[in-house]
Amino acid sequence: MHKVVIHKAGGYEQLTLETHPVPEPGDRQVLIRTEAVGVNYADICVRWGVYEAARRFVGWPITPGFEYAGRVEEVGREVRHLKPGDAVFGVTLFNGYSTHVCAPADLVWPKPEALDYEAAAGFLAVHLTAYHGLLQNVVIRPGMRVLVHSAGGGVGSALVQLCKLHGLDTTGVVGASHKVEYVRRLGADAVIDKSTHSLWREARRLCPDGYDLIFDANGPETLAQSYAHLRPTGKLLVYGFHTLLPKRGGRINYLKAALGMLKMPRFNPLLMTAENRGVVAFNLSFLFGRADLLQAAVNDLTAWVDEGKIAVPKVRSFALVDVAEAHRALESGETTGKLVMRTAPPS
Template sequence: MPSESMYKVVIHKAGAYERLKLETHRVPKPGDRQVLIRTQAVGVNYADVCVRWGVYASARRFVGWPITPGFEYSGWVEEVGREVKHVKPGDPVFGVTLFNGYSTHVCAPADLVWPKPQALDFEGAAGFLAVHLTAYHGLLQNVVIRPGMRVLVHSAGGGVGSALIQLCKLHNLHVTGVVGRSHKVEYVRQLGADAVVDKSTQSLWDEAKRLCPDGYDLVFDANGPETLAQSYAHLRPTGKLLIYGFHTLLPKQSGRINYLKAALGMLRMPRFNPLSMTSGNKGVVAFNLSFLFARTDLLHAAVSDLTTWVEAGIMQAPKVRSFALADVAEAHRALESGETTGKLVLRTAPPFFSASVYEATVRRASAPDR
């Protein structure tokens, strides 16, 4: 019998960690083409942090305040609409949702829900789709690839970077990963990277040039103004710069944006001139997965391939670090630190919180760094 109430994280106003409120709400009733899922785990992505700050474009356009972050989940089907045939109550599933993921229950469009791969446990499945769909769309739906192409991947130890490294090697590309912390080097090598640049101990662009003197065919960059200009400069003729985020545009302190530094970052944002791009024979591609949810044809093609590869054991899910749903503030703090590798997820199956633990967590996460 479906539950009557659920817990979800709600943000009523932009801000720091204290804006993440755990609330009780009624469980929604699925429509004819919807599926109600009792979640077991939900993925945490950098986009969720941007939602909390109030700077995520699709959140402003599609939802506004209040909002529940979260784009991906795994769990059990609890109820289906009358037109849903591919899953039934009791089935283990995973899927994507346009927000509302940080919850014990998700009511999702049926065409964005898929059977969970047997090769993934619930936590692994919850952290799989957002990063792998982003990587797949960038590499396999935006550009034409050929074996032997040279690829540079920034933030290679993160979720999307981990997926990109594996997809590149699966398609016989030569890939160099860039990391910002030395403890991430071995992790990226184990994923299959041909070379790793540790920019905490090496000159990033000197090393990138040494490794590939003629320039890269593809550069994947979610950093923003810190690296975009040089990423473009290090493309070879016919090369493509693929942009899917602007992390360094949003420097923060104790969970808050430093708006002065953000404004200075905007001034440093490179402007790509179509005339110079034409004469240099280079291109720029930019995309955001949250604006792609209407293209179910692309999503289904990607999920079909990704599921096949993970079931066959030729692609692995990122390593996962999990937090209780009540510890969502700690999860955001960890993600913002830049120290993590792989994916972070929130456990939503009970028992997942107590009120006292939740309040203590928010106080700890909101405390100034010492």
């Protein structure tokens, strides 16, 4: 099989495509021949050597990748719900950038018919993150006011759709004008283009009393003001720190990263109690041990896709051999929707 391997932290040059033996599934595992695999910002953090779960669970060398879609090649002897030839998609704690994935059977599900392999490969990581943040961390009520940063990206796109599906008044924030119409088509009630407007002046104009929920993966650039723009009982939901990791040519600028750490807000529980506001932080890779939560999320998400309640995500695809180009595109901040890599040979 072929897989991307990173032997040490660094730039795009650390992404090497290597040949390795195909793994054999254990009793409760499934071997999948992938057709496509998802590309996520967490994969870039893995390459930089700053992703906590990668350091804790794997170390070097490592194959990045959290999601894939393909066909079952072999199942372990205790697996009953899948068989060879089944079209599936799933999540994996790394090792996704590969032509073959050996995964726990309870993290593999039948692929929705509404999604082709490329769309399916880019579906789970962002939608599970959005679902967990919105539907497993807070209690929502129709009409709540929500602000979604990076609304044109993978998780942001999923959040906008899930918010609208549940009757929430949703404002999306984008960093480039070409993303505005895309986020509007997802259903956002308003879109703030921070490349042409003052983000917080517009946010305050649209919701003078403050937001019930704000989803923020930016880091020190926006976290303090996001918290300040919550209404009483509001929640700030944090799932990333993109602006903490400024980069150039695929490498982290460590001086700017250190300055970013100094700007990271500290939330005081005493003040949070007095202001009646909260902060919730989460990370999908540390949720893999909760198959019950993941299964509940996948059940709902696949039903909504099949019923047409969630639009098929916009996908841009690369070949596995062009993994560096995929990382470069995602780092640019110019993309919308999801990036995936094709792993099956051309037909």
